[in-house]
Amino acid sequence: MSKIVGIDLGTTNSLVAYVKNGAPVVIRDGSGDALVPSIVSVGEDGTIFVGREAQRRLLTAPARTVYSVKRFMGRGVDDVREDASLWPFTVSGDDGGVVRIGIGGREFTPPEISAFVLRELKRRAEDHFRDEGEFDFEVDRAVITVPAYFNDAQRTATRDAGKLAGLEVLRIVNEPTAASLAYGLGERNRGTIAVYDLGGGTFDISILKVEDGVFQVLATNGDTRLGGDDVDALVTSRVLAEVAASQAGAAEAEIIQAVRKAVIQAKWDLSDADETQIRVDAMPGLPEGYRRRLTRADLEDLIRPLLERTVEPCRQALSDAGLEPKDIDEVVLVGGSTRIPLVRQMVEALFARTPHSDLNPDEVVALGAAVQADIMVSGRREMLLLDVTPLSLGIETMGGVMSKIILRNSTIPASGREMFTTFADSQTAVDVHVLQGERELVVDCRSLARFKLSGIPPMPAGMPRIEVRFQIDANGILSVSARELRTSVEQTIEVKPSYGLTDQEVERMLIESFEHAETDIEARLLIEARNEAETVIHATEKSLRRPDFAELEAEVFVPGERARIDVALAEARQAMRSADRARIQAAAETLNQATRHLAEVVMNRSVREALAGRNVKDV
């Protein structure tokens, strides 16, 4: 039977996991790396690069590369314009419509970009199952996680991305809840848990009650525009300002990305060290490079206001759950940004409790998604997740006021009804505007969709009784149905999503993605060729850097051997800069041949060194 996986589609990194012999495991690549950077790059010839390769291209071809696309899911162009300054890619779209991302002369919607990442994960999982000797290794179904505070449009966009990647999305699960499932596998069987999830781009807090295998979310809150990205952007802007002041270099996309990379490295360093250096090597436009000492205290002063924005959602969630901090039995940290020591301190102060982070905060969400996938296909009922809708759902009423139909933190699935009638005689249609949010006025809420109730039998004004039923499913996604009660006529509803794709658009994109499939296979082969070539180049460089290399060269090299190696290495490096797969493969092979003798010699030496100094009987 085909395979089913759990996917954490993250802002910065994505992962895929599955349940193996009853326990969830993350699928890694050949080098043991579980993370696929959620980065997509379009090559000069139109090939698509995903993950590490795209991450490398962020430095060399930033204008063709997109990262953090999760922040655009289900959003309109007006929502994101303000943060646009650092992005190397262009962001456009009609007012009140879906965002379009321009890279390398092509335009993509956020679900299409996310679908590239999902396809990469699907392929990684299929490779894994094939290597495991599975007969049917195809992966066609998945549970995908989203931030708990994602609204309907953002969830729908995620589901569309799954569809575009050829996956049946069994369930959209909230990230903090998925994490609690992964934790729940242990001996802890009951209690009240707070999950604090600060990822690359989003923040969630969920309060859960666990009893008898049922994980019931009591309340959730969050901020879908707050995460490690914001920390990076803040520090990067500071550095860029300094650079501009001292070197008058234009803030080219290449420089921005080089600085951003150095800033991220420094941030990571400061999770362990008290002090580090932000280092950018000299590059065109930045002739002197950049060096700056940064202490943990400096960083904390800078980012404290950002991180403090997580406190209010925590208080609100507690209050919605009817709990005080002292009622929380355990606090769990999820998301890479919870490695920041200041985050830990703040959480500890807020809940007066040392937070847990026994499981890898990068992997725990994917593990939980795998558990949920297993629950759904296995039919085992020991565990059950009962989640809530993060935002109230309502409709526009007279005077631009939002009238709530399903309140936030209602357990899902949830349904609500509202009665409508007509204002004019023989009126046959009524317009309905569906909203999500907590504010009183329509303008302060999120517009989800507009639809028209049509086909109402002609009657005097006020006579029709149209019952509209709003159903939020277990994915937190809304569907609407309506019928006229006097005649029992089921009404037609055309829903026009405010910030989403229509079904027809998704269909069209699916067809286009098949048309691009050939290019995508070519892209895959190119990436593999590059990875192989890179391995050979690295091995060669390492040998050349050996302290005893000069000695080796003098003693064992045959005439012309050194020159052959140098030429082959130069050509291999040159070929790596192109997108010509045949050339890269040929260059890698030539380099491999040229260094075969060297590799043997080095290998023999290493073995001798390892054996030297040991007694014969140890061998």
Next chain:
Amino acid sequence: MTPDPIPVRAPSMLECRNCGAGAPLDEHFCGQCERILALGRHGDYFSFLGVPRRLGLDSQELERRFRDLSRKFHPDYFYNASPAERLASLERSSYLNDAYRTLRNRATRIEHLLAIEGLQSATSDQGGAKVPPALLQEVFAFNEELDEIRELREAGGDEAQLRTRLEAAREPIERKREEHERRIEHLSAQWDRQVDAPPADRKASLEALRELLLERKYIDNLLATIERESARGHS
């Protein structure tokens, strides 16, 4: 915009859409083929959850019933089932969640009891708008005080002093609310004891509860007004 719903009479039996067997309204699964039953037009949260129609519910028992039924209906377990069963699972789960949310909270529990006992809702639009007679005196005094506080604030009056006055105005209303809590509790217990009492007595208890809920809603609105006013002072 939103006229009153047309009352729909619930049928007394469900019919299994899979095998056609009949099933009592409060059954969740067909007795013959064991498939999940379509929800139909169920109207009574107490009987749906299988708990007695009482206001003094055991909250732990209620929660246990909710968890047990969630384990039976949840869409997670019907992912491979037929479309009809998937829909039934979705509708039953939604209804269960509504039922649990409603019965868990005392005010909404009373509301639901009033509805299924055939009394008019205490939260419909007519309720809450006009001042309940029992509160006339308090409301009158409070509104006067509030007007004065607002005027003083506009004129730039001392914020600390205004806050003290606002707090003072809150106190009698808080007291009233506590008194209402006790009376609601008392009446609820009384209704629970009247299982075998004449219908007229039972109805009288419910009518009294309805009055109390109306007043309570008004009191809550007053308290919310005070909250808003005091928040305005802080900003």
